[in-house]
Amino acid sequence: xxxxxxxxxxxxxxxxxxxxxxxxxxxxxxxxxxxxxxxxxxxxxxxxxxxxxxxxxxxxxxxxxxxxxxxxxxxxxxxxxxxxxxxxxxxxxxxxxxxxxxxxxxxxxxxxxxxxxxxxxxxxxxxxxxxxxxxxxxxxxxxxxxxxxxxxxxxxxxxxxxxxxxxxxxxxxxxxxxxxxxxxxxxxxxxxxxxxxxxxxxxxxxxxxxxxxxxxxxxxxxxxxxxxxxxxxxxxxxxxxxxxxxxxxxxxxxxxxxxxxxxxxxxxxxxxxxxxxxxxxxxxxxxxxxxxxxxxxxxxxxxxxxxxxxxxxxxxxxxxxxxxxxxxxxxxxxxxxx
Amino acid sequence: xxxxxxxxxxxxxxxxxxxxxxxxxxxxxxxxxxxxxxxxxxxxxxxxxxxxxxxxxxxxxxxxxxxxxxxxxxxxxxxxxxxxxxxxxxxxxxxxxxxxxxxxxxxxxxxxxxxxxxxxxxxxxxxxxxxxxxxxxxxxxxxxxxxxxxxxxxxxxxxxxxxxxxxxxxxxxxxxxxxxxxxxxxxxxxxxxxxxxxxxxxxxxxxxxxxxxxxxxxxxxxxxxxxxxxxxxxxxxxxxxxxxxxxxxxxxxxxxxxxxxxxxxxxxxxxxxxxxxxxxxxxxxxxxxxxxxxxxxxxxxxxxxxxxxxxxxxxxxxxxxxxxxxxxxxxxxxxxxxxxxxxxxxxxxxxxxxxxxxxxxxxxxxxxxxxxxxxxxxxxxxxxxxxxxxxxxxxxxxxxxxxxxxxxxxxxxxxxxxxxxxxxxxxxxxxxxxxxxxxxxxxxxxxxxxxxxxxxxxxxxxxxxxxxxxxxxxxxxxxxxxxxxxxxxxxxxxxxxxxxxxxxxxxxxxxxxxxxxxxxx
Numbered sequence: 089x090x091x092x093x094x095x096x097x098x099x100x101x102x103x104x105x106x107x108x109x110x111x112x113x114x115x116x117x118x119x120x121x122x123x124x125x126x127x128x129x130x131x132x133x134x135x136x137x138x139x140x141x142x143x144x145x146x147x148x149x150x151x152x153x154x155x156x157x158x159x160x161x162x163x164x165x166x167x168x169x170x171x172x173x174x175x176x177x178x179x180x181x182x183x184x185x186x187x188x189x190x191x192x193x194x195x196x197x198x199x200x201x202x203x204x205x206x207x208x209x210x211x212x213x214x215x216x217x218x219x220x221x222x223x224x225x226x227x228x229x230x231x232x233x234x235x236x237x238x239x240x241x242x243x244x245x246x247x248x249x250x251x252x253x254x255x256x257x258x259x260x261x262x263x264x265x266x267x268x269x270x271x272x273x274x275x276x277x278x279x280x281x282x283x284x285x286x287x288x289x290x291x292x293x294x295x296x297x298x299x300x301x302x303x304x305x306x307x308x309x310x311x312x313x314x315x316x317x318x319x320x321x322x323x324x325x326x327x328x329x330x331x332x333x334x335x336x337x338x339x340x341x342x343x344x345x346x347x348x349x350x351x352x353x354x355x356x357x358x359x360x361x362x363x364x365x366x367x368x369x370x371x372x373x374x375x376x377x378x379x380x381x382x383x384x385x386x387x388x389x390x391x392x393x394x395x396x397x398x399x400x401x402x403x404x405x406x407x408x409x410x411x412x413x414x415x416x417x418x419x420x421x422x423x424x425x426x
Numbered sequence: 427x428x429x430x431x432x433x434x435x436x437x438x439x440x441x442x443x444x445x446x447x448x449x450x451x452x453x454x455x456x457x458x459x460x461x462x463x464x465x466x467x468x469x470x471x472x473x474x475x476x477x478x479x480x481x482x483x484x485x486x487x488x489x490x491x492x493x494x495x496x497x498x499x500x501x502x503x504x505x506x507x508x509x510x511x512x513x514x515x516x517x518x519x520x521x522x523x524x525x526x527x528x529x530x531x532x533x534x535x536x537x538x539x540x541x542x543x544x545x546x547x548x549x550x551x552x553x554x555x556x557x558x559x560x561x562x563x564x565x566x567x568x569x570x571x572x573x574x575x576x577x578x579x580x581x582x583x584x585x586x587x588x589x590x591x592x593x594x595x596x597x598x599x600x601x602x603x604x605x606x607x608x609x610x611x612x613x614x615x616x617x618x619x620x621x622x623x624x625x626x627x628x629x630x631x632x633x634x635x636x637x638x639x640x641x642x643x644x645x646x647x648x649x650x651x652x653x654x655x656x657x658x659x660x661x662x663x664x665x666x667x668x669x670x671x672x673x674x675x676x677x678x679x680x681x682x683x684x685x686x687x688x689x690x691x692x693x694x695x696x697x698x699x700x701x702x703x704x705x706x707x708x709x710x711x712x713x714x715x716x717x718x719x720x721x722x723x724x725x726x727x728x729x730x731x732x733x734x735x736x737x738x739x740x741x742x743x744x745x746x747x748x749x750x751x752x753x754x755x756x757x758x759x760x761x762x763x764x765x766x767x768x769x770x771x772x773x774x775x776x777x778x779x780x781x782x783x784x785x786x787x788x789x790x791x792x793x794x795x796x797x798x799x800x801x802x803x804x805x806x807x808x809x810x811x812x813x814x815x816x817x818x819x820x821x822x823x824x825x826x827x828x829x830x831x832x833x834x835x836x837x838x839x840x841x842x843x844x845x846x847x848x849x850x851x852x853x854x855x856x857x858x859x860x861x862x863x864x865x866x867x868x869x870x871x872x873x874x875x876x877x878x879x880x881x882x883x884x885x886x887x888x889x890x891x892x893x894x895x896x897x898x899x900x901x902x903x904x905x906x907x908x909x910x911x912x913x914x915x916x917x918x919x920x921x922x923x924x925x926x927x928x929x930x931x932x933x934x935x936x937x938x939x940x941x942x943x944x945x946x947x
Contacts (some may be wrong), residue, residue, distance in 0.1 A: 198700045294801065298787045298794070306787070308766050
């Protein structure tokens, strides 16, 4: 080790090696971490790699993946959305009410409920985005307010009661599988693909990244920064609307107290996935991998018999570790660039 | 320190062979300078002459590459601003560094707040010391408890001076450097400041005074040192110096190389590409409105000192800032420009002075930066076309000779000159009719500079109307067909190429700074 340092310090070879290491860390680091995690749990628990458990993990992470896709847009433009969990509960109780409307054909009722849920989520996002973009108020504060507003609205709407007894077709979706893959995970994957497409292949996505990097340059290039900021929050809200309905199909109830803390899981997935909290850098694929790491960790730690409390601590450590690794990677890249 | 003025003149600070090199430019080239104890010494020079570099080294913010300094006979080489402060060298910067939410007393004594024996704030001592400092700068009537945020710019500027004079961090102030301290002051406050400076001098403090306002230099300074292109040009008594001589010293007498520029064949029948009528900036309501026009195929220079309103004028035309009054006409038709988007729609582009902050998305690829202002051309129905974007980027990279490894490379990795070419390419992809440029070759190496000049001449020859702001007067003289000169927010003159004369232009640029405006009744 010491000998290596002596021979390779400050030579061009060292620089290019640092460069390559940084590249590998950035591109595949998260995927690698996930693989290592899978390997460790496979060794420690005989049940971990069974088809049943894998299906289980997919089911468990679906909601977080859906929420994290929307959160990625908001974080990429340099914002944050703390209202996700509460807005999800509000979406759910509105959707639940629509599902229970008398005299509706079940298929129509489900379609209307989904539309209503997405609409409620999008409107909440619109308010978040418009208030923060128009008056330049940090989205942290605006969405903190929305967190309370939406929770209160959900409780007021239902008088704190849950709504249940939905159509069978609706309830069955939550446990349906296609070739062993949970249907709800397929929905999550579809959103991941849609998000990837928008961010990588459209003018909209290009400007989301550009605004996160340098808002002023984008404004002076003739674009309406406000529009894109608001749109990112609307997208996040709409994803929450989808997530709310999917969550209802799993629980078969709509509860005004559901989703507490979900925003933090979504943010954690985005951050572990390598997206910078200051905006402009990151990817949807990273977010998917981040959500997988959180899910695998939770599942695997249960299987090896770790207590709830310790699991929570481990998850916390992983979030910090992910950010520290990201900072180290950035420094390495900087040194390599010199 | 003693207050005896009868002792023979003592050398306060001596600089020998002070040199500071930056990549591609020598900011200070073997500068010698001697400051006496108890004198007011003017530091004069054009933009980029080396004044700021010198001040940075004196106050410990930067270190010289060569040369030595002696402060009252002892070797002086501050490694940090704190060390300079301890040695008694204080700087009053142009920008304000007050904490708006805190009180006057807290701001003044921030570095060393007085405490009681229990470690609590000693309010009585704070109040007393603050009052002493306020009296020094003639703000006796101001309560030390006032929140600084409620004060005007001028009062805050005086507080900065009071703070510099306080005994914080060790010894008393021995040398006070004032960098454009009067920029925000009214004439009455300026008088007060000059009185403070005289009092400091009488107390044996050395004052280094930097100001665009030559009249102030003549009023208060004992001697003047002129810097030019990082070199020491002259040090002489202020008394025997005339304004004209001072300007000549700052400009230098050497002939400017004027590369042959073929005068454009301007079609008199064609309407003006751009006409500006009655432009007024929000912050300069006292200045007369600005009128000028720009013809197709013409390169017009906008000369003036930093802060004379050149940048504001360009930004107002481009709609980059709110609250400028006046009319903009394109092809003699009035147009409404409320945002950069409006300006772009009318074929007007602006290359801003800070490419990193306002021109580029540094971490994004070169091609994404080039297409940023014209995404419609590289997409269809909102979907980006990689082929179209690559083709556009390659074309621009070729046309502008941007030296790059790949168009997918982050623009951050490029040199300053090549980054600037990317900014230019971004706008040229829009095929602008009117191109505004603010310091287009600042921080750009000589080779890229020449290429950018050639590019602008080519664009003008193809019919583009070009308006260039630059602090490098020689650049404007070599490049432009016509020159507009601004001074303190006023458009003071216009010269055709045949009458370009560095001395005359600089005299015009200083014109409004020579007169002391009367206090509004």
